[in-house]
Amino acid sequence: MGLAVSELELPPEDSLGGLIPRFDLTERLVHWLTALFMFTCIATALPLYIPPFAQLIGRRELLVVIHVYSGILLVVPTLAGVASKRWGSQLRDDLKKINRWDGEDSMWFKSWGRDPLLLPGKFNAGQKANSAFIAGAILVMLMTGVVMHWFGPFPVSWRTGATFIHDLLAYMIVVVIVGHIGYAIRYPATIRAIVSGKVSRRWASEHAPAWVGELDRSDQN
Amino acid sequence: MTLTASWKRPVGRRIVLGMVTLGFAGIAFGESVQRFIGGAISKVSPGGGGLASLIPGANSxxxxxxxxxxxxxxxxxxxxxxxxxxxxxxxxxxxxxxxxxxxxxxxxxxxxxxxxxxxxxxxxxxxxxxxxxxxxxxxxxxxxxxxxxxxxxxxxxxxxxxxxxxxxxxxxxxxxxxxxxxxxxxxxxxxxxxxxxxxxxxxxxxxxxxxxxxxxxxxxxxxxxxxxxxxxxxxxxxxxx
Known part of the structure; x- marks a missing residue:
């Protein structure tokens, strides 16, 4: 456990060579393209679903086209990033980290991250849960959306079931995204990380200590 | 880093696969759930106008x-x-x-x-x-x-x-x-x-x-x-x- 050592080696100021890379260009592009398509889906969903907005905006046919195709595009950035041999290696590594949960993660949920004894890795359990939920939600919205829009080949009851799931999950997605943005605002370093790709070593040692330890060990190797 | 990592499970993948499974179940069987919810809301808000129109499954x-x-x-x-x-x-x-x-x-x-x-x-x-x-x-x-x-x-x-x-x-x-x-x-x-x-x-x-x-x-x-x-x-x- 090289963690305590790395903490002692902390430079006193962030500015003293204290920035470490957190997200590479591929990851940031994947994040922001996904965000763009998600935002487009939500913005077009409002006038499709809520009658007063529908009346205000009209243009239903156009909105449907934009909504459907940005929904399909939602899966593209992640798949393209993962599939890219050359540009996707860090994305693939981080997805492995997000996928794997250990005892640390179940402890995180007991205190919602407040327990001072927690030593999260690059991603804490909340971040892992958020990523997994959004990934699952995008797939379910895609499935149900396809049944709603191209209903021809499916049994007619599926269209009602798909509509119900699509509506219900839409609310959950909005709640989770509002939470995601709320946490980002509360921890501005995370916004800098997903914009510039870098975080200060000090921030990382506080919020992702096991990750810093891991980085230092791989530097030594 | 091995201190707390006594176990490791692919929970992320399970969440995704679980949601997709629920999504398929919802497509196949969601109509009866919708009918139940819609019926319940219709009793409170006939015609499904106003806020009821925002509830998923409402008959609006x-x-x-x-x-x-x-x-x-x-x-x-x-x-x-x-x-x-x-x-x-x-x-x-x-x-x-x-x-x-x-x-x-x-x-x-x-x-x-x-x-x-x-x-x-x-x-x-x-x-x-x-x-x-x-x-x-x-x-x-x-x-x-x-x-x-x-x-x-x-x-x-x-x-x-x-x-x-x-x-x-x-x-x-x-x-x-x-x-x-x-x-x-x-x-x-x-x-x-x-x-x-x-x-x-x-x-x-x-x-x-x-x-x-x-x-x-x-x-x-x-x-x-x-x-x-x-x-x-x-x-x-x-x-x-």
């Missing part, structure tokens, strides 16, 4: 229009023209229509996309009453409907149009005139057929020698849109409480 109207904006006409400016193969072309004002013999219906509104609003209250004039007053020529076999959105069209055979559950409605969900989003001030309500037959923003009734497929029928929906017996659907009839 979804507001459709085929044009870029919602057409709107005041009751003062509104006119309904009756034209075509008739001896007595007429133009009704809103007040003229309200002055004709009134018919009330409380029946469901069933959309071909699956949603249904139970026990909607409708009030208006029997379409057959308006046709009768127009003195139809023998050649006429069908009734065409035009919307003042300028695009939407529908039609019925003369037999279908003569039913006593087909009305030119000026009141719906207790609102008179019918609100713009629901096709007001005056719309058609064809109770035994899917919602696309119930032409919104009705501006002209034209007697014709043959049925002309309407807007959605050109895009693949059935011309004879009987609920439960067309468009590959098996919905129950719409007789309300």
């Amino acid at each position: 109207f979804r507001i459709y229009t085929v044009t870029d904006s919602f057409p709107s006409e005041s009751t003062q400016d509104y006119t309904l023209k009756v034209t075509g193969l008739i001896d007595n072309p007429t133009t009704y004002t809103f007040e003229d229509l309200v002055g004709l013999p009134q018919t009330s219906l409380t029946k469901d509104f069933q959309c071909v996309t699956g949603w249904r609003v139970p026990n909607v209250h409708w009030k208006g004039v029997l379409l057959s009453e308006i046709i009768k007053r127009a003195s139809v020529q023998p050649r006429a076999q069908a009734v065409l409907f035009h919307s003042f959105d300028g695009v939407y069209t529908e039609s019925l055979t003369l037999d279908q149009a003569s039913r006593n559950d087909v009305i030119v409605a000026y009141e719906m969900l207790g609102q008179r005139p019918i609100s713009s989003e629901h096709g007001g001030p005056v719309r058609l309500y064809v109770a035994p057929m899917y919602g696309y037959k119930s032409c919104k923003w009705l501006s002209e009734i034209e007697l014709s020698d043959k049925v002309i497929p309407g807007y959605w029928e050109d895009l693949g929906y059935d011309v004879n849109a009987w609920i439960g017996r067309s468009n590959g659907r098996s919905d129950a009839p719409v007789d309300g409480a």
Whole structure:
């Protein structure tokens, strides 16, 4: 456990060579393209679903086209990033980290991250849960959306079931995204990380200590 | 880093796969869940307007229009023209229509996309009453409907149009005139057929020698849109409480 050592080696100021890379260009592009398509889906969903907005905006046919195709595009950035041999290696590594949960993660949920004894890795359990939920939600919205829009080949009851799931999950997605943005605002370093790709070593040692330890060990190797 | 990592499980993948599994189950069986929730909400909020329309699964109207904006006409400016193969072309004002013999219906509104609003209250004039007053020529076999959105069209055979559950409605969900989003001030309500037959923003009734497929029928929906017996659907009839 090289963690305590790395903490002692902390430079006193962030500015003293204290920035470490957190997200590479591929990851940031994947994040922001996904965000763009998600935002487009939500913005077009409002006038499709809520009658007063529908009346205000009209243009239903156009909105449907934009909504459907940005929904399909939602899966593209992640798949393209993962599939890219050359540009996707860090994305693939981080997805492995997000996928794997250990005892640390179940402890995180007991205190919602407040327990001072927690030593999260690059991603804490909340971040892992958020990523997994959004990934699952995008797939379910895609499935149900396809049944709603191209209903021809499916049994007619599926269209009602798909509509119900699509509506219900839409609310959950909005709640989770509002939470995601709320946490980002509360921890501005995370916004800098997903914009510039870098975080200060000090921030990382506080919020992702096991990750810093891991980085230092791989530097030594 | 091995201190707490006594176990490692692919929980992220399980969340994703679990959600996808639930999504498939929801597509296959969600209709019965929706029916249960919709029924419960309908008891509290008949017609599913207002906030109920925001609850997933609520039996509420979804507001459709085929044009870029919602057409709107005041009751003062509104006119309904009756034209075509008739001896007595007429133009009704809103007040003229309200002055004709009134018919009330409380029946469901069933959309071909699956949603249904139970026990909607409708009030208006029997379409057959308006046709009768127009003195139809023998050649006429069908009734065409035009919307003042300028695009939407529908039609019925003369037999279908003569039913006593087909009305030119000026009141719906207790609102008179019918609100713009629901096709007001005056719309058609064809109770035994899917919602696309119930032409919104009705501006002209034209007697014709043959049925002309309407807007959605050109895009693949059935011309004879009987609920439960067309468009590959098996919905129950719409007789309300």
